[in-house]
Amino acid sequence: MTLSNIIGIAICQLINPALTTEASRVPDMILYIAIISTPVCISALAIASKPPTPPSPSGETEKFPLCEGLLSLLKNLDFLCIFISFAIFVGFFNAFTSLIEQIMAPYGWSDSQAGIAGATLTVVGLLSAILFSFFLDKSQRYLQSIRTIVPVVSLSFLSFIFVIHFNSSFAVVAVMCGVLGASAFSLLPLALELAVECTHPVSPQLSTGILWISGQLFGAIFLVTMNALRYPSNEGDPKGNYLRALIFQGTLSMAAVPLSWVIGRFGQRVNRRLVIDKTNA
Template identity: 45%
Template sequence: MSGDGAGVRFWRKQKLGSRDFTLNEPRETGEVEGDGEGERDGSIRQGASTEYRTYKRRWFGLIQLTLMNIIVSWDWMTYAPVASHAAEYYNVRESTINWISTAFFLAFVAVFPISITILHRGPKLAFMTSAVLILIGNWIRYAGSTKASGGSIACAMAGEIVIGFAQPFILAAPTRYSDLWFTDRGRVAATALASLANPFGAAIGQLITPLMVQKAGDVSSMVLYISIISSVCALPAFLIPAKPPSPVGPASETPKLSLRESIGVLSSSLEVWLILIPFAVYVGFFNSISSLLNQMLKPYGISDDQAGIGGAVLIVVGLVAAAVSSPIIDRTKSFLLTLKILVPLVGISYLIFVWMPETKDVAGPYVVLAILGASSFSLVPVALEFLIELSHPLSPEVTSTIAWAGGQLFGAIFIIISDALAAGKDASPPKNMKNALIFQAVLALAVVPLPLCLGLFGRESKTALRRIRSDEQNRSNTTITTNP
């Protein structure tokens, strides 16, 4: 594609230095690291050793992937934090605003098979596809929101759906990108940075959107500002290099199974499903609680601004916890133990949160949301990378896209169910969501035993880290250097 050619010409002109910021990867040009067996461009050999190279330009792609995950999530959270003002502006009920979030999740599910196919060809094409859809979707939304006096809910919904189409191409890309550009010493941290940028975008929406919208007429300018920011962040996607000039390690050049073969292997792997199911359920509940948090807290006297801060606490504490835990897991490779610790914490947090709104104070909800965020966010990169380890040599985008698609589907279902379980105006307090919180807790606890069964009943060999083992088998015959 022409965008790919432009990216190649751009990177050929760059003169980057010999030092590199790393995520526990080789830092100096010429530094020797064991990382597998193979050839650089199929031809570089030094005696019996094989030379692989990591490239500094991978950081530009990772930054762009991170930015796009931030903005696509902020786009999703455009209306939910100010649902009452948005409903007034578009002259609809608040439940209709909830349907905008639901449509966003369902749009992901509708196109995720296409995103798997495109990601299978490489992350660059997925970047560009997502960028185009983000641009189109944002400006469709603004086309129906140009007047301060009122807007078109049809345009808002249509634009949100188009942005929803963009999300799978970028949300499922981190594992594919890290597999292509990073060694086993940096994949978890790289995947964490790009994947957790998505909820960070939601945190920005939770915090900033209520500040931008003080009355219904402010919705128009808010949509415009978000559209401009989204456009600026999406455009550099066309300059990102498509792939490294040579493989960075043996795992990145291992022939991957075809998509048809991958689906067959995936459907028969019990261990993969023991991770996929709780991952999808917990992502679904995160999407649901992010969309409905103000409606969960507001009946008990907690304001939109305070609820927005609660959403930010959920996400920011989670990001900090993931930033601390991911490099540690990169070094220790303790995927299974981490999974078995974090999943019960997530389930228990949802149980305790059932009673938090009734305290009518922000302290309780904030503490539980902080614990929930720390455990949930630390879990995301671990689960995604462990899925790839268990399913190697499946291409990484297969498991990650299916995992995220399940989360988006459950998110849509949970929002619909929670909306239906909301109390009426004659309840005490009116419109409380106690029943929805109970439903959330019961299901969150129900999936806890699934990952706890991993490695039991004589199936310990099924939890082997296949991709890492592939890298380590020939570690003594390999050198890795860092290039521009």
């Protein structure tokens, strides 16, 4: 399910620019999205609330009601750390991918180069997420993985201050987009799975739904903030650049790294579902 969301994002990022070659075609693109998404949303009503047979022993556990589940999440320090990290990194990723063309344009890079950078980020990220999901499913090393990947994502965001502003090689930009895509896309299934593990028996729909909402909300906030930090069209070197926005992105990303290091150190069991499944295997 996590990969289906990633694939959908990747397809949209690749197809939408091809459909909107002119500003006047943006309403047409929105209409196409509405035509495709409406019947898909309606079909979701036919999906059963749960499978006829639980996929694992932990699936038979009675889940908390909504209010009790929300209260449990608020008291779970591990989940709160995941929540803040997820909101920041997904938010910045959404904002950065939305602004990548505007970020690169002041430095003389063309729209096609910005498109290649975005496609590199998406394709490399998608392939990495697929491979990493298999690894995570087999190894179940959630804590070790998140403590490794989060610093890589943060350093990738920080590096764009130098890669964009002080670098003239497009190859370096493309490589760093690939690194950011690989680490950021891999973080998605990892954070969602770890959130479900450490909050069981809270409903997975509740914990992961809150994470997705936070990521989209922070993405909108960061998008507005980064645009506000952009130099005016007659100021900066080069004029109209996003250097201050990139510094904001890199600094806040690095500040969020310690949150990944304290997950699992609050005396609460993290792999709750795995313990139940192994005990009843």
